[in-house]
Amino acid sequence: MFLHESARTHAAPLAATAAEQTPFSALAPAGPAAAAIAEVWWWMFWGSLVVLALVCVLALHAVLRRSDRPVPLSARTLILGGGIALPLSVITVLLFHGVRSGDAMLPQDVGVEPFRVEVTARQWWWEVRYPDVDGAPLFDANELLVPAGRPIDIVLEADDVIHSFWVPRLGGKLDAIPGKTNVLRLTADEPGVYRGLCAEFCGAQHARMGFHLLAFEPEELEGRLGARAEAGLDREGAGSQAFAQHCAACHSADGRIGEPAAGPNLAAVRQRRHLVAGWLQNEPGQLRRWLDDHQTIKPGNLMSDFSHVDPAELDAIAEWLEGQ
Ligand code: HEC
Ligand SMILES: [Cu+2]
Structure with a gap:
């Protein structure tokens, strides 16, 4: 003893x-x-x-x-x-x-209602949807905010090719297949940050298709999700207009609107710990750097080139997204 x-x-x-x-x-x-x-x-x-x-x-x-x-x-x-x-x-x-x-990976009745989060895998990032945050769906990307100590059902879909969702410290892999919905049951015993990755070769940037699963105590989770839902961006101003012109074809800047989803939802991008599927720490200057150098940072990624855009406009967009 x-x-x-x-x-x-x-x-x-x-x-x-x-x-x-x-x-x-x-x-x-x-x-x-x-x-x-x-x-x-x-x-x-x-x-x-x-x-x-x-x-x-x-x-x-x-x-x-x-x-x-x-x-x-x-x-x-x-x-x-x-x-x-x-x-x-x-x-x-x-x-x-x-x-x-x-x-143990499959959903089964354990007498507790699981927390549900929907994930759609794309080249090369993860769209994340919470079906009900304060009464409506919330759209986010590359980060899953979940409760600790409660079963989580991850509802997996894929958009373009077959991906595989894996959080090694929490459970096995499950494929995300276009046209099919797979459900993975995980539980994080303790609050913490758990890293995840795509475990099936899916194209050039497969190795840079990571994500983070953040497990919180239930009360804290509610606050965090609420903050993401309220991450409203100022609809006026130069940044907003330039965004509408150069970015809005692929990105939504409203957490309550899922489309367009060719690129990650950017409403709460400043609250994410990382940018571009877990690849860059979300530190000041990184978002702006991404706009200039994204083909060097993540070669072959599906974002368009902005070398023809006035850098001052890109500055304004980056400032606007970072909420400064
Ligand atoms: C042709 C579609 C397209 C356009 C136009 C586009 N993007 Fe993207 N964007 C993407 C895709 C796809 C990704 C995901 C890249 C990856 O991780 O592989 C992305 C990723 C990003 C990210 C990283 C988000 C995160 O949390 O990982 C930011 C920030 C971003 N774009 C900003 C912008 C801005 C600002 C503009 C306008 C100047 C813009 N994008 C225009 C497709 C686009
Ligand atoms: Cu993948």
Whole structure:
């Protein structure tokens, strides 16, 4: 008991640092679905280690034995035992664990109403919709704000090609397929920042198609979502007009309006921690830099070129979006 307690107090900060250093590690699970997967991983790890040790011992034995007598095992026993019984039993155990951990990813009735968030994957970013924030849908991008300690249903769709939604510390991957709706059930046990990525090659900027899942205590979540819903942009002014001219064909600047969705909704862009699908820290100057250098920052991305636009106009748009 005593030992157990002290081991735990030492393990907790260690686990926290490991998670910070390895935000993409499925072996630092932070929710039940990921824990089930990590368990299968450890079973396979220790299982294969035992088999390897066994093979080494047998090999050593074969090399070192003195006698010339043949091994008292018939070919039949070897084929039936090593070729059929052994793989069959290993695969059966793995199948059992695999199906169980796969099951943990699917929505099931647990007596608590899940939090629902809809995600549409595009080249190369994630549209995020909350069906009901103060009575109406709210549109955002590349960041999922969710409650901690409550099941989350992520309703996945795709626009252009097949993508795969993965938050390694929270659970397994699920494909986002055009024309099909898949639902992934995750739970983040504790508040925190969990990193996610596209886990299926989907084009040139696939490697820069990340996102962040931010889990909050329920009261804080309400405040945060409310703030995003109220991130109203001043409809007057030079920035607004220039935006209408150069950007509004692809971007909505109203969190309550989803279209056009060729580019991320920009109403609350200043509240996001990152720009361009988790790739740039959202620091002063980065948004403006993106407008000039976006083909260098994310080559091949689907935003148009603005080299023909007066830089002063782009300054005004950036200032307007950043709410200065
Ligand atoms: C042809 C469509 C198109 C036009 C026009 C366009 N954009 Fe974009 N924009 C995109 C796409 C697509 C992305 C996503 C890029 C990615 O992450 O791969 C994007 C991303 C962005 C982002 C990053 C948002 C985030 O949170 O990740 C900002 C900021 C942005 N655009 C601003 C602008 C501004 C300002 C203009 C007008 C000067 C503009 N865009 C015009 C398509 C467009
Ligand atoms: Cu993708």
